[in-house]
Amino acid sequence: MSSAVQTSRATGIKYQKLTCTIGAELFDVDLGDVARDEELFAELHSLLLEHKVLFLRDQDFSRADHVALAQRFGALEDHPVAGSDPDHPGLVRIYKDLDSPAEHYENAFHCDATWRQNPPMGCVLRCVEGPEVGGDTIWVDMAAAYAQLPDHVKDRIEGLRARHSIEASFGAAMPLEERHQLKARFPDAEHPVVRTHPETGEKVLFVNAFTTHFVNYHTPENVRFGSDYAPGAGELLNYLIRQAAIPEFQVRWRWSENSVAIWDNRSTQHYAVQDYWPAVRKMERAGIVGDRPF
Template sequence: MRIEKLTTHIGAELVGVNLADAVHDDALFRVIRVALLEHKVLFLRDQDFDRATHVAFAERFGSLEDHPVAGSDPDHPGLVRIYKDENSPPDFYENAWHCDVTWREAPPLGCVLRCVACPPVGGDTMWANMAKAYDDLPAHVKQTIAPLKARHSIEASFGARMTEAERHALKARFPDAEHPVVRTHPETGEKVLFVNGFTTHFTNYHTAENVRYGQDYAPGGANLLQYLIRRASIPEYQVRWRWQPNSVAIWDNRSTQHYAPTVRRMERAGIIGDRPF
């Protein structure tokens, strides 16, 4: 097996590896897990395995979660089929930089995504290193955001195309989650910038020090949030992957964001994570 870095700050390709072997090979799986923590997203080509193997490999990281909107494959709980063609409308939650499912109290640890079919061009996915995006912030910004928490909403994203009744029912099932703006990675100890396309606002920015009379009560908060969200769009923090059928991406959802294309047929297993702190 070779581990070939793709950029300075994020992403590596595993060459000479069959993920199906890692279902039963503890030593191989340990190497893959260590590489994931170091590079944050791993890529592999020519992984022609079935759905049962896909699920079995992902479950080595932990239990899998269902998706309340996309749903799971009926024969393989936890495996989400993302099938979209040229006529599928753009989705806010995919065609924007985001960290998966942060509207849950415990967002996913990570995901294993396999390409079933994709266009020859125009279907790339990008990932961004949000630990590096935090590290490079000015000291005064780090000081400002250290105590802040933010709200993450499924209603404001997946619910946007629903009727009012459906949207309210969705929010009742999944109330907005509140997470720290800067989370600590539970395995590496890294500080990670943890706001994204699902984040709607800071919940504790409106303090006496930040009150501004005669205008929106916290315009500084809104501006600061957008500044932080845009950190994912800095090219130096990114890696870009051109899909081929049977290509696989494994990413650490706790320390990255990604931007997905509309046209593709993918199957994804999301691993249950823990509550950010």
């Protein structure tokens, strides 16, 4: 049985939880109106903090409205590898067809651009054209993933920090010189393994497909012999990364033309399922500049 449709107190926005953990679908909401209305946006922001990812269908708004809505959250950022709409800086076009570069895969659990010193706060993603079937996206509640870790693991990772790399992900298929140039522009970022959400105060497990290694694991408390560090540190990191694959922390969204997802990048990961070849999937994403994780 699906959950009941609820109504927000402030503006009367109707929404329905999609899982017990993460995700809510909004009804009878025009995001073009939200972009222009302070009260509607405040309620949308509140629902986003509560449910971490919001979904809407039949949002036939303009690219200008798309940008305007995302800018309500903050300044937008471009992407050094994916292309942007020339008339709307910050509106990144994620167009997938048989000619798409193989290295631009999305079918890995990831938190957007954690290779930045200040990863995005969140994103507004709209489906422009999608396959008749397939091409779903999965989001994961990484606050729930942290909360469900065994206490001895929480103790072990407290205070740990890790590196996140664009060179080892987007740059991996580039020629050597081009890859090094990319790393020079975006040096590896260092973030806490467990970050604190700046608005909700939740603790969030903050490692993903961009994370390469711990930077402060090799201490007398953790390492007696070399095997404790290698492969010990890698095994712990892989264990943490695998938490995103646990279904109890996930919500799965089936796209349709003009459907939209708005997510909090600080507390979620996502995975774009690439099962739809030879169909085409065209998405447009506005990423919002975030703060430095702590």
